[in-house]
Amino acid sequence: MDVFDIHGRVIADYRAFTSAFVEVRDERIKQFVQGQFERGVQWPKPWLSLNPNFESGGSVSELVEAGVLHPENERIFRFKADPESLVGNGMVLHRHQADAIRAAQSGKSYVLTTGTGSGKSLAYIVPIVDAVLRETAENGGKRLPGVKAIIVYPMNALANSQLGELRKFLKHGYPAGGEPVTFARYTGQESPDERARILAEP
Template identity: 55%
Template sequence: MDVFDFRNRVVEDYGAYVRSFITIRDERVHQKVKEEMEGGFLWPAPLVQLNPSFQDGDRLKNLVAEGLLHPECLKIFRAKQEDGASGPPFQLYQHQVEGIRAAAAGDNYVLTTGTGSGKSLAYIVPIVDHVMRRGSGRGIQAIIVYPMNALANSQIGELEKFLHRGYPEGQPPVTFARYTGQESAERRAEIIKDPLDILLTNYVMLELVLTRFGHNEEQLVSASQGLRFLVLDELHTYRGRQGADVAMLVRRARRACRADRLIHIGTSATLSSGGPWPQQQAEVARVASGLFGAEVKPDRVIGETLRRATKEADLTDPSFRVALADRVRSGTAPSVLQDFLADPLSSWIESTPPIGCSASGA
């Protein structure tokens, strides 16, 4: 696939969709809007860059050896294929390990790391560990709340990989279900009759579960007594009036479930504000504490730790300059990842700030 061609086709299709809603009678305004849209106002040009990698944390087997995680986690959290084949246990990132340790300490925490950083594992691993230790089939032990059903749908697929593959059909070590408006009345009735360990829902449906009558949903509340985890995914979406509604929902859920030892978890890629990291932690902790109605300590606001993707090189070293010049003249590019990361041109690109920027990225 030519990713740039694919991007252009997506932009063209989306542009046609957006323009179908726009009717501007004033020709000057129409021309200005047309120029801005054609210039990429709504869709910037593609960006190609070398991003630092997320810093590795402790290996899963080390956390098990430490007693921090249940031994079954080694079998659950690994790459698995549909045919049953599986790879080694996951190498966790530093921020995922920090989330696991926060949960083990019984602390509320917020992950504010980049897209693709595996934020969901930072709460799925502790939840699965808790269920394995306490025992499956003892009621709803975690509720994960998403702002959109599409996110819940995506998470269901990931949980199926972890908890279904490698186990006999119908015998996962930890059970889970999605309970939203997408499910049929029959499926919702099944979940109510036999609540599972983990419930994935959205904030509107959770509100209905707590407030409406005549659907037997009070059985879900009864099954959630002593709830241990309440996760709010995409925390930044809960602002203004909606944020106030969700804040009250969290409090009602905690009270209805008699969750005296509830661990509140939030995730977001875009919560951090400007300023030094300790200042960002304090601000995010303040906002999250207000939303949860429970304290989030600033040091439990977990950000990403990055490392270089390529080898660090001395740009003033004559031998490196010769290798870089030869690489540029060759006109070829590595096709294997490890060769690409060791390429002198790759090292030079990651070490050299763009024109107009300082080395600190300002």
């Protein structure tokens, strides 16, 4: 496939389409319009953009083997095609995500600035989940009640989007009530009963 050839054909077809349905009688206007066509005013030149890959920070499995993450993270953070199964391709983290995990575990505050679609959410979700898993393990496998983290989003749309992602990781493959880490959305979208339940069972 020659993308430049395709681009040329698309432009030619578009030019034929836009110039065929109007016949300009005034010669001056006709020359002006023809000049616009020749200069390509109606369509920009091709835009080429490189999309470099982010540096790898290792897979979740590798971080588990290195003792950086709790073993249950390997089952949680994978691409699960089936909501009823824990089976799926393992997740490979970017370098900035792995660095954020280590920074969080050190107890230090950190700020992560990187592009859209680079996995910023996992840079704080993974450390939160890992901390809950470790706390449960230290308590003999019994999960301690209470709110462990609060994530604030500027818009409900973002909160709803992240809610879907959390369900994929923390609910898919686990029986109802058997999830290793629980979560809830608390915004103006919940019913009074749902908000009361969240407050009663943090």
